[in-house]
Amino acid sequence: MIRWATVTDVTDAGVWIMSGWLPAATGPLPALGNPHPGDPVLVVRTDEGELAVLPPPRRTAPRWRGGNISAWNYGPYANLPLIIDQVAALGLNCVTVPVRVAAVDIHDSTPTVDTAHLAWAQTVAAALPDVAIIAEPYPWVDNGNQSETLWDPDDVAEWFTAWTAACRTVAEAFPQAAMVYIGSNIVSMENAHPDQWAQLVAAVREVTGAELSYRCNWWYEQTRLAGLRSWPLLDLVDVISVAAYFELTDTTSPSYDEIRASLDGSLVWNRNQNIVADVQSLSQAHAGKPVFFGELACAHWYNGLGAPWNPDTGTVRDKMIQQRMFAAYVDAFGRHQWWRGFSVFGVAGFADSGYTLELPAIGYIANLGAS
Numbered sequence: 001m002i003r004w005a006t007v008t009d010v011t012d013a014g015v016w017i018m019s020g021w022l023p024a025a026t027g028p029l030p031a032l033g034n035p036h037p038g039d040p041v042l043v044v045r046t047d048e049g050e051l052a053v054l055p056p057p058r059r060t061a062p063r064w065r066g067g068n069i070s071a072w073n074y075g076p077y078a079n080l081p082l083i084i085d086q087v088a089a090l091g092l093n094c095v096t097v098p099v100r101v102a103a104v105d106i107h108d109s110t111p112t113v114d115t116a117h118l119a120w121a122q123t124v125a126a127a128l129p130d131v132a133i134i135a136e137p138y139p140w141v142d143n144g145n146q147s148e149t150l151w152d153p154d155d156v157a158e159w160f161t162a163w164t165a166a167c168r169t170v171a172e173a174f175p176q177a178a179m180v181y182i183g184s185n186i187v188s189m190e191n192a193h194p195d196q197w198a199q200l201v202a203a204v205r206e207v208t209g210a211e212l213s214y215r216c217n218w219w220y221e222q223t224r225l226a227g228l229r230s231w232p233l234l235d236l237v238d239v240i241s242v243a244a245y246f247e248l249t250d251t252t253s254p255s256y257d258e259i260r261a262s263l264d265g266s267l268v269w270n271r272n273q274n275i276v277a278d279v280q281s282l283s284q285a286h287a288g289k290p291v292f293f294g295e296l297a298c299a300h301w302y303n304g305l306g307a308p309w310n311p312d313t314g315t316v317r318d319k320m321i322q323q324r325m326f327a328a329y330v331d332a333f334g335r336h337q338w339w340r341g342f343s344v345f346g347v348a349g350f351a352d353s354g355y356t357l358e359l360p361a362i363g364y365i366a367n368l369g370a371s
Contacts, residue, residue, distance in 0.1 A: 064343070065341055066344065067086070067090060067343055067344040067345075068098070068345050069348055070347065070349035070350070071098040072144065072350065073349065074117055074120050077350075079348060080124065083124060087347065090362060091365065091369030092347075093131055094341075095125075095131050095132070096134040097125050097134065097135055097136065098121065099135065099138055100117040100138050101113055101137045101138060101163075101170075102143075103139065103140065103142070105142050106141055106150045107154045108151075108153060109154050109158040109162065110158060111139070111166060113169050118170070121135075125176070132178035134177065134178060134180070134181065134213075135173070135210075137170045147185075149185050150187075152188040160200060164199070167182050171204050171208040172208070174208075174210075178210060180210045180211070180213070181212075181241070181294075182200060183215065190228065201233070201236045201237065212236075212237045212239075213292065214234065214237050215241035215243055216243070217242075220246070220247065225281070228282055235287070239291070239292050241291070244329070245297070245308040246273070246275045246308070247306060248325075249262045249266070250306040251267070252318075253302055253318050253321060254321070256324040256328060259324050260327075264332070276332050276333065279291055290340040292339075292342070293333075293341070295345040296345065297311075297344060297346060297355045300318060300354060300358050302314040302321075312354050319360060322360070323363070326342075326361055326364055329342065330368065344357070
């Protein structure tokens, strides 16, 4: 159950006194976002009767509040009503629609667009006329059984020919697209082959007026960040995207304050990685290009932020960890003009996925759209 309430007072101890909840309630949680009397907030009461109070809307909402449609939502798992319902429930203003580009294995140099999946993706986009569409040639390696981060084609020249054709096909298929990806997390091809990437960008721009973006995988090594900072491709695209699965903290169920602090100094393995500074430096290295978190998620389990890239970090459910993570990211990055926003990974995916959003996270993201 989600209801609006209004903050009438905030005590010295940070307790929110609220009106508008029936019956009248107090929020026994530290104030997130420093609300003031008169601020609207969301009150969430879970099925178990737990009361959670969500932060007030940001005064400047992220420009893009998006979601990635699951590439598994197709064929026997196709569920267009679920996609439409979840996009509406989250109040998203942009959606990444994947088109499978099939590779036999991680060494395949001749990937091809799955034309049947392309037709399904067009149907999905047409059913979402009021949100911005981001079209993505989605690396579908070994029928989705191997990660695109492991893709290392045997013949680079042959791969660029095939991948360029795939990107052009996808771009042409979505004339309404606000943005088109030209690659996602293909780590072996990053910070390399500048001439081939430049030719690919030029070829795709011939068939679309949409913004172009490449989505980099997350990092913790400064050497990898240095490579991305010096990669010429990121000077040629319009938006730098990042799959933001940064490892933040090993604490089982971290508080908002710990998550927010870990973005300025990650606690995993005592790395002390300043993720905010890292991402800002990536933007600055490429003339202040906007940065979009093209994937942002963590599992709804304990330890979900020790390895956000893993949807199966545990078996004990933590109903608040996702909401705290989104709030921390928005508060940390939302003050920067170069930050384009984020896209929730796994909209309309399998119900038993660890990435399935809990009610407090849904309420928080929807609340951002009310700003």
